[in-house]
Structure formats: structure tokens, C-alpha cells
Amino acid sequence: MGDENLWTAFEAAAATGGALCSRGGEGDDWPAEEWSAAGISIDTRSLKPGDIFVALRDARDGHEFLKSAFDAGAAAALVAKAPDTAPDGAPLLVVGDTLQGLRDLALAARLRNFGKRIGVTGSAGKTSTKEILRAVLSAGGSVHAADKSFNNHWGVPLTLARLPMHADYGVFEIGMNHAGEITPLTNLVRPHAAIITTVGAAHLEFFDSVENIAEAKAEIFLGLAPGGVAVLPFDNDYFELLKERAEASGAASFVTFGENAGADFRLLEYKAAGAGARLRTSIKGEERGFDVGIPGKHQALNMLAALAAADAVGADLDRSIAALASLEPAEGRGQRTIIQAEGGDAVLIDESYNANPSSMAASIGLLGAAVPGAGGRRIAVLGEMLELGPDAPALHASLAATLIEAKVDRVYAAGELMRHLWDVLPKDMCGLYAGSAVGLVGAVEDAIKSGDVVMIKGSNASKVSAVAKALQSRAANRKRAS
Ligand SMILES: Nc1ncnc2c1ncn2[C@@H]1O[C@H](COP(=O)(O)OP(=O)(O)OP(=O)(O)O)[C@@H](O)[C@H]1O
Ligand SMILES: [Mg+2]
Structure with a gap:
């Protein structure tokens, strides 16, 4: 571009x-x-x-x-x-x-480019990891990646057709709702490194089991370029399956990231620090500590996946790590804003860009790790998680335990499916339930007091971002919280 x-x-x-x-x-x-x-x-x-x-x-x-x-x-x-x-x-x-014409342009763009390509798929964290890779790889060359979450049958060819001839790196988000969708996309991209961020219960509507989701994600390895490297989530329940598929696909090798002992890119310790975090890691056997610009243990794991992929395509590890310090969260993916509230400042954590059970748990964990100011509370504003199929009611109800564990004080919830959470939530945690997210805006605005930390999360279609927008407009100087 x-x-x-x-x-x-x-x-x-x-x-x-x-x-x-x-x-x-x-x-x-x-x-x-x-x-x-x-x-x-x-x-x-x-x-x-x-x-x-x-x-x-x-x-x-x-x-x-x-x-x-x-x-x-x-x-x-x-x-x-x-x-x-x-x-x-x-x-x-x-x-x-x-559409075929666009794919043909994409193929030609790939054939004339001498750079390295990285493909990213997973149940959550694709766009986050793509943005982390953009930052990391930019430290050593020119990087091409989509500005948006372009990951489907037209988004991937569009992104590839835009690949400049002289780009050193291309980063491609590859998504799917159904089995078989990733295969033609990865064959088009032919990545030199392919990351699976995580496998979890997203899109269960279209799958009989999480195992089938793992199989569908593993399709990404079918398109690996000769000598290509698979980057695998070591802690995931389906790690063995993914590893077998990577090996069967002809990946030259695989590298792992995670928290468990044995991961090649391992997170040893996560500590919130300022607007971001400080990580202690073990990378290819060497212990390293460094600061990163965005918070969340899930983001730290995305960073280790990105470092593993960057390393696999020849980027310099020290420069890649240094680039993580200047990361900033993307819209709706964990930006922190100081907002004006009754009696003083409160903190908004905007996680409103989409939700599924994995990302919902990660966001609630982020709220749990946040420390409220004097007299402040942890407040969760939750929209429904959609496309979950018959397990949807149970998956919503099970959030109660996650919220309690994260020491959340008050919950505001919207949408039909959130009723299943509402009905089992301890009464002293209940803020307000509304049929739709817009119905929460006024109540949340009224409820927020000095010292509170408010986290907002839900599927895009739940429109819970409306609450985030209303609160953003109260930003004190629109500056990021620290
Ligand atoms: N590794 C992870 N595990 C769990 N949740 C994550 C992870 N990475 C990011 N998230 C959370 O998931 C949400 C979506 O993140 P992101 O946009 O990066 O995912 P995505 O896979 O690109 O989603 P989509 O399928 O909608 O394109 C964010 O709220 C983010 O905080
Ligand atoms: Mg995305």
C-alpha cells in the first residue's frame, strides 16, 4: 500500500x-x-x-x-x-x-514477492497476534498486513493481492466458520510460518465438538511453504492433535509457546505494570525479562507465539522483543481509558470487540488482575456470546464462577442468553439485566464511581460496544490510563 x-x-x-x-x-x-x-x-x-x-x-x-x-x-x-x-x-x-480474479491477483502478488509470509489462525487472538507481528517484524523490515480483521474467503485474497512486491514480510489472518474453509486460504498464502493461537469453543454452532474445531484449524498447516514452521499452543487440550497434523502436513518443524514446562517460548511469570505488563520468559532455554505495552496474560501468550513465528522466519529476536514495549491495544481489544465518574476518575477497559468463551474468560481475568482505586469496585458489563449452538445457555451460566474467581463486584448484563448467567449470579453481584445492550447505557453511567474499573465485553452483534462508546465520551483528556 x-x-x-x-x-x-x-x-x-x-x-x-x-x-x-x-x-x-x-x-x-x-x-x-x-x-x-x-x-x-x-x-x-x-x-x-x-x-x-x-x-x-x-x-x-x-x-x-x-x-x-x-x-x-x-x-x-x-x-x-x-x-x-x-x-x-x-x-x-x-x-x-x-472473486476468482481477486484470487488470481493474490497468487501473482505472492509469486513476485521475495519476502516471508506468516499465517495466523485460532479461536481467539488472530487480529491481536497479527498486530503484534506487525510491530515485531517492523523492527527488521517492511511489513504488509491488513488494517482490519480481513480473514475470510475475500479478506485473505484481498490482503494478499495488496502485498507490495518489495515487502519483507506479509502477515495474514485466516479465519473460518466451517471445516474446509481454511484449506484454500492457506494454499493461497503459502505461509513460511503458521500460528494456531488457541483452540476453544468458538463457532460451536457449526461444529459437533471442539476436537473438530481443532481439526479445522490444523488445515492451516496444509499450505505451509517447503521448510515451513508450525507454531503451536503448548498448553492447549488439542496440542497433540495439532502437532500430529503439523507433522503429517509436511511442516519442516514445529515450535511451541505456552506456560507449561517444555514450551520453547515459555511464559514464566506475568505481572501487570503500568498500562502494560512485565514478563519473565524462557525462550529457547534462555531466561529473559522484558516490558510489553499491552496487558493481559492472553496477550502475553500471543506475543510469545508472534516471537516464535518471527524467529522462525529469520527476524532478530532481540529487536523483536524490544518492539513489544511500544505496542498499543487496538480498538475494543483492551484499551484503557481514564473516565470521569462520580467523585473522581474511574478506569474503562474496552474489550468490546467480539467475544467467545475463551476471550470472555481472558477479559474477565484482565478485570480480576486490575486493581481498583480507593473505594472502587470491579464492574463487568457483558453482552451475549453468539454462535455457540446448544451449549450456549450452559456456557453463559458458567461465567458466574469465572466472575466470582476474578473478584468482580458488580455485573451488568444484556441479551437473551445472558439471562442464564443472571439467574445463577449471586444477588449481591447483580447490577442490572436488560434485553439489549443499549438498555444498560444509562444505568452503567449512573453506577460508576471514583476508583471503579469497568470492563466491557460481548459479541459484536450484542452491540455492547454502545456502552463502551458512551463511556469513552467521558474520557478525561482522552489519555490512556496507567
Ligand atoms: N490468546 C487468546 N486467548 C483468549 N482470548 C484472547 C486471546 N487473544 C485475544 N483474546 C481476546 O479475544 C478477543 C478478540 O481478539 P482478536 O480480535 O485478536 O481475535 P480474533 O481471533 O481476531 O477474532 P475474530 O475471529 O473476531 O476475528 C479480544 O477481546 C481479546 O482480548
Ligand atoms: Mg480478527
């Missing part, structure tokens, strides 16, 4: 086998064969001038937006037919199927 010549017309045509053309007259101002593009976009709302617009047929048909794309400054459009909707003179690259 920011690469003036990401794709020329002829490169894109050669990669996709498509035809260069334009509608109407000769198009003197915009010759169909003489464009070059600095980026690629599939959404006219975020398209930047100079991007190729790819007209995908997804929730809506991208061909309906060709005019907006060119109004926004598109250099060309990748389309599936010579469409009536194309403005006169607009340069087009016509292929049989635009």
Missing part, C-alpha cells in the same frame, strides 16, 4: 487472464490499457483514489457501484462482464468471475 505501482493494467490482465477494455468512445482521457493502481478496494466507501475497484457479488452486487467507484477516483474496475453500469471511458478488466 502506498506503493505507486501495485498493479499496472498489463500486470493485472496477465495475472487474471482478463480483457482490458472501456465502454463508449475511445476514452482518450482514460485509456483502457494505460492505468496503474496503487491499491485494491472492494468497497466504494473506503476506496482510495488510484485503487482498483473489485466488483464482488456478495451481500450486494458490486457492479451496481461502478459509478461511485469511479467518482471516488478508482484507477480501474475488475468486473465480471462488460456491464451496462460502467461509466463511459472507465478502464475495465473483465474476467469470468471477480
